[in-house]
Amino acid sequence: MIEKRFAPEVTQRLFTAVEEDDYVDAQVSLPPVIDLHCTSEIIQSNYALCLQFWEEGVQRRDLLDLTLKQASGVELSAAERLQYKYMRARYKHLRFAQRLYLQKHQAGFLFGKTTVYLGRFQDGFRNQKKDVITFYARLLRVYLSSPIWGLVRYRLRHSRLASVDNFVACRQAQMQALKTIIAKPKLTGREFHDVRKIISQQVSYYDTLRSIDPENREARQVSRFLAAINGLMGDKHDEMVADDMENRLAYATPVALDEDIRQRLELLLARFPL
Structure with missing residues (x-):
């Protein structure tokens, strides 16, 4: 752990x-x-910092609310877009950490998919593609649900690191x-x-x-x-x-x-x- x-x-x-x-x-x-x-200490410390960086900077409810607001047709404000950008950046950084420091060099399935969907959703609202926004908002509503969030957090903290x-x-x-x-x-x-x-x-x-x-x-x-x-x-x-x-x-x-x-x-x- x-x-x-x-x-x-x-x-x-x-x-x-x-x-x-x-x-x-x-x-x-x-x-x-x-x-x-x-x-081995560098590997352990680097992964621990990446995990802490994600845990402290991403709030499930806040991220879900931003996706649902944009999907409802209400444009995110400049501050909200920046908030979304920062949370997605923390997801990406931790996904890189999983690929580097974990024994299998793979991101967890649920975490990896969430990271991808956050990126596709961002591409959608950047390019004003309503169908893309709607599709990925539906997926993110599931992947950012409380049960999946709890499972993801547990697996992130109980991961086998690479030699x-x-x-x-x-x-x-x-x-x-x-x-x-x-x-x-x-x-x-x-x-x-x-x-x-x-x-x-x-x-x-x-x-x-x-x-x-x-x-x-x-x-x-x-x-x-x-x-x-x-x-x-x-x-x-x-x-x-x-x-x-x-x-x-x-x-x-x-x-x-x-x-x-x-x-x-x-x-x-x-x-x-x-």
Whole structure:
């Protein structure tokens, strides 16, 4: 059972780091070689902080009320949209943590589905697609119900964590997958999204690491470099989703990867021990 707790300033540092996850800083590069050293204590502490970050920042009733309000045809205010965005960000960060630190490297089924549906619902109201909003609001009404919420919380606190060797192998496997995908001159929307998921998981690791240890300069450096890639890819993915929804360009259509993104990804692979 996960019991470790952190002081408020630690979770606040993580909140700030997550907020900066799409900030493109052109001045940040990488160390000559990315250090993959890790310990079981780091794995335990990182997962515990990600869990606390979600528990303290997501209230079931508040999140459900926001989805039902939007689905009823009443537009969320700017403050409510921001509240929704922050709660979804905490879901995403904990889903990354499950994929990184759990022995099976998978998010729980119910938690993972909820995270996906929150994203689809957000795409719906961003692009003013009433049918999408209605469909995912119905699903979220179930997935955010009290019985499922209780089951999800229990499973999150009773999870088997990965060993150090298993964790490092997982990170290396992700980089190998990234290398295979970007070897292609053009990527489909799904392949592009798969690359972004890998980057997002890696940046989440360094964000959590530097939130616990703010003196870890390398963690901050790698975090900022990955955040730049994440930001560039996030903007492009939003365009791809909007183009698909408006029938301008199908999500499955292969398109060339932006050269700036490709160069950053290639540098990451060159510095990452495989």
